[in-house]
Each structure stands twice: as C-alpha cells, then as structure tokens.
Amino acid sequence: MEEREKKRSVVPFGPQHPVLPEPIHLDLVLEDEKVVDVIPSIGFIHRGLEDLVKKRDFNEYVYVAERTCGICSFGHGLGYVEAVEKCMNVEVPIRAKYLRTIWSEMARIHSHLLWAGLMADAFGFENLFYQCWRLREKNLDLVEMTTGGRLIYSVNKVGGVLKDITPDMQKVILNNLSELEAELRDVYKTFMTDYSVQERTRGVGVLTKEQVHDLGCCGPYARASGVARDIRQLGYEAYGELDFEPVVSNDGDNYARCDVRLREVFQSIDLIRQAIAKIPNGELSVPVKGNPDGEAFIRIEQPRGEAIYYVEGNGTKFLNRFRLRTPTFANIPGMCETMKGCSYADIPLLVVTIDPCISCTER
Amino acid sequence: MGKVKRSPWLLHYDASSCNGCDIEVLACMTPVYDVERFGVVNTADPMQADILLVTGGVNSQSAEVVKQLYDQMARPKVVVAVGICACTGGVFKDCYNINGGVDTVIPVDVYVPGCAARPESIIDGVVKAVQIFQERSDAHDKYVKEHGESERDLSDPDAAAREGNPADFFDAITKTSEGSRDKEAEKK
Known part of the structure; x- marks a missing residue:
C-alpha cells in the first residue's frame, strides 16, 4: 500500500477552552492526531501591574501585589513585603514569621486541592473533581476564620502581619485539618490506584531530569521529575525551624505530578501542626520608618514553584521598579516539550498538569 | 424570583x-x-x-x-x-x-x-x-x-450582518473573519 503523505495542519487551542479557567493560546501543529510542534502565545490578561508601583506608595502596593493572582495571592503579598523589608533592613517579629508560614501553607493546601480538582475534571472524573473542591472549602473556612477573606488574605504589611491566630483558632485549625487529612486519604487513594485515572496519567507527558535542568522548570513540576529543589529549604520566614524534606517522585509523568502535589498537601498539614506547636508569643509587627532605598532580591516557594521578587527604591515613597518572575512562566517551555509527540486528546491534560497560573505569568 | x-x-x-x-x-x-x-x-x-x-x-x-x-x-x-x-x-x-x-x-x-x-x-x-x-x-x-x-439588533449594522453566519464571525486571534479570508484568497 502506498504510504500516504502526511500533511501538517494547525489547530488553535484557546484562549477560551473548557479546561482553562484562564486564557492561554496555543497553536498546535498536527500530523494526523500526533502533535509535532507547539507555539504558545500569551498576553490576554496582561494588565501592567509592575508599572503600578509608580502610582501607589510602597505600603499600598502590598494589596496590589496580592491581586497579581487570586490563587497564590498570599505568596505574592509575602514575596513583595519580604523584598521591601530586606531593602529597608526591617527585622520582623518571630510570631509574625510563624503566622506567615501558617498562612503560606494554607494557601498551598488550597492551591493544590484546586489543581487536583481541575486535573480530575480534565480527565473527565467529575466526582473526584467535586470531592477535591469540597475538601478545599474546609481549608477556605479556616482561611476565612483567620483572615476574613476567602482568596485575598490582606494580612501582610511591611514590618509584620495585621491579624493574629488566637489559641481558640489554633484548636479549630488542628481539628479541621485532621478531618481534612482523613478524607484526603481517600482522594489520594483514588488518584493513585484507580484504573481509569492511571489510564490517563501513567507514562503521559514524561519530562526527564535533564530536560528539567535544560528548560529551567521549577516547583512540583520539577520535583515530579526527580529534582529535589524546594526554596523553603533555604529557611525563609519560620521554615528554618521546621522539619521537612522536599517531596520528590522520579517518573516525571502526569502520575508522578499528581503524587507529588497530593503528598505536598499532607506535608503542608504537617508543617502547620509543627508551626502551631512551636509558635512563640510576641508582637505582630514592628513600626517602619523612612522609605525604601537601594535594591533587594528575594526567592520564595509558591504553590507552583520558585517565584523571584526584585524591588528597587529611590528614597521616596514610590518604588523605582518591582519585578516578579513567576513559576508558570518557567514551566511553559517544559509543557511545550512534553506536548511534542503526544496525541491531540492529551493536550488539555498536559496544559493542566503544569498548574498554569496565567494571571501571575502575564501580570 | x-x-x-x-x-x-x-x-x-x-x-x-x-x-x-x-x-x-x-x-x-x-x-x-x-x-x-x-x-x-x-x-x-x-x-x-x-x-x-x-x-x-x-x-x-x-x-x-x-x-x-x-x-x-x-x-x-x-x-x-x-x-x-x-x-x-x-x-x-x-x-x-x-x-x-x-x-x-x-x-x-x-x-x-x-x-x-x-x-x-x-x-x-x-x-x-x-x-x-x-x-x-x-x-x-x-x-x-x-x-x-x-429579532436583530439594527443599531449596530456590523453585528446585524454577522449574526447567523458563522463564517463572518470575527476571529480575535487572526484579527480577521473566515469570510474575509476567503474573499482575499479569491482576489489572489
């Protein structure tokens, strides 16, 4: 039989698509059902947030920085505040550091459970999707109790935090987290052992350790390929006093990414327990005088990976420059690499698997 | 309600x-x-x-x-x-x-x-x-x-013309519509 010449066709994917809560556009070059090349284009939700430092003073900008992204909002507020504090040589009280750590871990639990739900939705397991989001609501209740908001926490300020977690609240947190943990074990078991889930995740979208190094991927996406890199190990805030190891898996496929992210939820629950056991009494914030001058550079571990913050002050209340490198931006090249050679039906899954946060990426 | x-x-x-x-x-x-x-x-x-x-x-x-x-x-x-x-x-x-x-x-x-x-x-x-x-x-x-x-919205003639004809829907990615691409191809 004469071999039919394979013709290439370009199929647009997005910006509006069933699996995407946020817009990203991909041009997929196909040979029959096989993807041979991917050309991503972003910019649908670029707002120009970095430029806003020239119009908002450095204390007000904390609230704008939080709104870079609604999912990792606490992390962005924290990164910005830490960078300004480093720039002004402000030493934050230890209690504030512990509170910040607890809230960052709550943000991680919420983000990873949200991702697990979207992942289940992408491979068509509606029940699992609903279960993940039901558990996420339990965590959001704790966030609402301690900060007053569900997604935008608004508890950070330059020099400390605005709200306290009282002993009564700590009891409720420990109690609810135990319930969450028990129910999450069932969800974890389904993700790891269910036949239909493994059909869609095992061996799909493999990224090797070398590729992770070459493409500069970060966060759980890199840890699923065997790279034990976790910025929390640097010991910023109270992480230096807590006991934990990076969660690593070696397969580098979708299955490994589910495994890493869900195990990180258990790890976060453990970290919150440790932090609550060790939290000292003391002030919530220190008074800050003067304006930032000079520059500072900070790295923190967001739920999606390593985020880098840079601020440059000029001695006035308006900063010269604020720069933010987000984890999703680092992971997009890895995503495009995994797509080459896969079938068209796996594309939605491979987009969700990097846990894309486009509004951080485009700011 | x-x-x-x-x-x-x-x-x-x-x-x-x-x-x-x-x-x-x-x-x-x-x-x-x-x-x-x-x-x-x-x-x-x-x-x-x-x-x-x-x-x-x-x-x-x-x-x-x-x-x-x-x-x-x-x-x-x-x-x-x-x-x-x-x-x-x-x-x-x-x-x-x-x-x-x-x-x-x-x-x-x-x-x-x-x-x-x-x-x-x-x-x-x-x-x-x-x-x-x-x-x-x-x-x-x-x-x-x-x-x-x-019913058609006559206040916006462009929208009224586009309605009901998918080929004339505006494509936000290529900044053209399928209909206008066809016309351009015919010209060549």
Whole structure:
C-alpha cells in the first residue's frame, strides 16, 4: 500500500477552552492526531501591574501585589513585603514569621486541592473533581476564620502581619485539618490506584531530569521529575525551624505530578501542626520608618514553584521598579516539550498538569 | 424570583482577572454552592450559551475575544460582570493596559461587586440574570410568533450582518473573519 503523505495542519487551542479557567493560546501543529510542534502565545490578561508601583506608595502596593493572582495571592503579598523589608533592613517579629508560614501553607493546601480538582475534571472524573473542591472549602473556612477573606488574605504589611491566630483558632485549625487529612486519604487513594485515572496519567507527558535542568522548570513540576529543589529549604520566614524534606517522585509523568502535589498537601498539614506547636508569643509587627532605598532580591516557594521578587527604591515613597518572575512562566517551555509527540486528546491534560497560573505569568 | 421555565446555560470568560473571581465562579458550580439547582449549567461552547459571565476588566487583546464570544452567542443573551474589575476596572484601573470595565465593549445587564466576589453574591447575580433571561426569551418568543423570524439588533449594522453566519464571525486571534479570508484568497 502506498504510504500516504502526511500533511501538517494547525489547530488553535484557546484562549477560551473548557479546561482553562484562564486564557492561554496555543497553536498546535498536527500530523494526523500526533502533535509535532507547539507555539504558545500569551498576553490576554496582561494588565501592567509592575508599572503600578509608580502610582501607589510602597505600603499600598502590598494589596496590589496580592491581586497579581487570586490563587497564590498570599505568596505574592509575602514575596513583595519580604523584598521591601530586606531593602529597608526591617527585622520582623518571630510570631509574625510563624503566622506567615501558617498562612503560606494554607494557601498551598488550597492551591493544590484546586489543581487536583481541575486535573480530575480534565480527565473527565467529575466526582473526584467535586470531592477535591469540597475538601478545599474546609481549608477556605479556616482561611476565612483567620483572615476574613476567602482568596485575598490582606494580612501582610511591611514590618509584620495585621491579624493574629488566637489559641481558640489554633484548636479549630488542628481539628479541621485532621478531618481534612482523613478524607484526603481517600482522594489520594483514588488518584493513585484507580484504573481509569492511571489510564490517563501513567507514562503521559514524561519530562526527564535533564530536560528539567535544560528548560529551567521549577516547583512540583520539577520535583515530579526527580529534582529535589524546594526554596523553603533555604529557611525563609519560620521554615528554618521546621522539619521537612522536599517531596520528590522520579517518573516525571502526569502520575508522578499528581503524587507529588497530593503528598505536598499532607506535608503542608504537617508543617502547620509543627508551626502551631512551636509558635512563640510576641508582637505582630514592628513600626517602619523612612522609605525604601537601594535594591533587594528575594526567592520564595509558591504553590507552583520558585517565584523571584526584585524591588528597587529611590528614597521616596514610590518604588523605582518591582519585578516578579513567576513559576508558570518557567514551566511553559517544559509543557511545550512534553506536548511534542503526544496525541491531540492529551493536550488539555498536559496544559493542566503544569498548574498554569496565567494571571501571575502575564501580570 | 418567579417560576423559571428554562434552564439557561452559562459561559465563563476571564478577560483580565486576577483569577480570584474565576475560581469563585467555579466554586459556585461545585456541591457546596451549586448553581445547578437553578437549572444553570456551565458550558464552554459560546454558541449554546445564554448567560455570559465575564471576570476582570478588558485590555486591548481580550476586548476582541469578549466581543467575539458575545457575537457568537445566540439571542436572547444576558451578560453578568463578576467582580469590581469587570464592573469598573477596580484595583487595576490605573494600569496602562486596562481599558476599564466590561461595559466599554459589550452591554452588561448585571453587575456583581466584590474583590474577589464571594460565591453568594455571584449566585445572587446569576439568579438576577436568570430572571432577565426569562423576560427576554418571553419577549423573543412573542416577536418570533409575530414576525416569523428572530429579532436583530439594527443599531449596530456590523453585528446585524454577522449574526447567523458563522463564517463572518470575527476571529480575535487572526484579527480577521473566515469570510474575509476567503474573499482575499479569491482576489489572489
């Protein structure tokens, strides 16, 4: 039989698509059902947030920085505040550091459970999707109790935090987290052992350790390929006093990414327990005088990976420059690499698997 | 809220939101809040959608996508602006790449304030939209009965010409429509 010449066709994917809560556009070059090349284009939700430092003073900008992204909002507020504090040589009280750590871990639990739900939705397991989001609501209740908001926490300020977690609240947190943990074990078991889930995740979208190094991927996406890199190990805030190891898996496929992210939820629950056991009494914030001058550079571990913050002050209340490198931006090249050679039906899954946060990426 | 005779389908698009409102919109679909009890189903196909939920203010690139989605929806249609950014531009109003609220591009029927808008207030907005949708579809049915054809918006001649012909829908990615590409190809 004469071999039919394979013709290439370009199929647009997005910006509006069933699996995407946020817009990203991909041009997929196909040979029959096989993807041979991917050309991503972003910019649908670029707002120009970095430029806003020239119009908002450095204390007000904390609230704008939080709104870079609604999912990792606490992390962005924290990164910005830490960078300004480093720039002004402000030493934050230890209690504030512990509170910040607890809230960052709550943000991680919420983000990873949200991702697990979207992942289940992408491979068509509606029940699992609903279960993940039901558990996420339990965590959001704790966030609402301690900060007053569900997604935008608004508890950070330059020099400390605005709200306290009282002993009564700590009891409720420990109690609810135990319930969450028990129910999450069932969800974890389904993700790891269910036949239909493994059909869609095992061996799909493999990224090797070398590729992770070459493409500069970060966060759980890199840890699923065997790279034990976790910025929390640097010991910023109270992480230096807590006991934990990076969660690593070696397969580098979708299955490994589910495994890493869900195990990180258990790890976060453990970290919150440790932090609550060790939290000292003391002030919530220190008074800050003067304006930032000079520059500072900070790295923190967001739920999606390593985020880098840079601020440059000029001695006035308006900063010269604020720069933010987000984890999703680092992971997009890895995503495009995994797509080459896969079938068209796996594309939605491979987009969700990097846990894309486009509004951080485009700011 | 009166008796609802139809089950409206809902389309969600993120114009330039921070994600906060988007995940709250998704949270509305899940069992804790559950808008499906009002007969609302989340769809991803603009052609089958009745209610358009837009989050975030519009920028130069997303304005065209919002316009395209609105055009593709069949009449009658209702638009809900979710979150303060979609209403006025909100926190990002002073950003260089934000043109303002969604109403600078398409007509908005219900405004839901909040940053991020809480699921309760989103449900409130959607219920209001369901009511408006009910009224509009009754009026639309009456019009079709009297005139024998669907009502057209004559105030915007371009939109009226595009309606009903998918080939002439504006493509926000290539900045052209399929119809105009065909014409150009014929010229060559």
